[in-house]
Amino acid sequence: MIQTVEAIVDAAGRVQLLGEVHVAGPRRALVTVLEEPAAVPGEAALLAEAALAADWLRPEEDAAWSHLQPGK
Numbered sequence: 001m002i003q004t005v006e007a008i009v010d011a012a013g014r015v016q017l018l019g020e021v022h023v024a025g026p027r028r029a030l031v032t033v034l035e036e037p038a039a040v041p042g043e044a045a046l047l048a049e050a051a052l053a054a055d056w057l058r059p060e061e062d063a064a065w066s067h068l069q070p071g072k
Helices: 043-056 059-068
Strands: 007-009 015-017
Touching: 007 043, 015 043
Parallel strands: none
Antiparallel strands: 007 015
């Protein structure tokens, strides 16, 4: 199944997907760079927050950083 996901390409050429992609294994992909800039500086970080939260909110992450949160 072909999937289309919006992404941001930074000045260094790194691609940040703004949505999730579900594949059963390695797949080829095409990237089309538009002339339109990101609307707001830092927008990529804000838009990526939901995707990154899936990793941030895991119990393994809490355990790894627990030494920095002595009150928990």
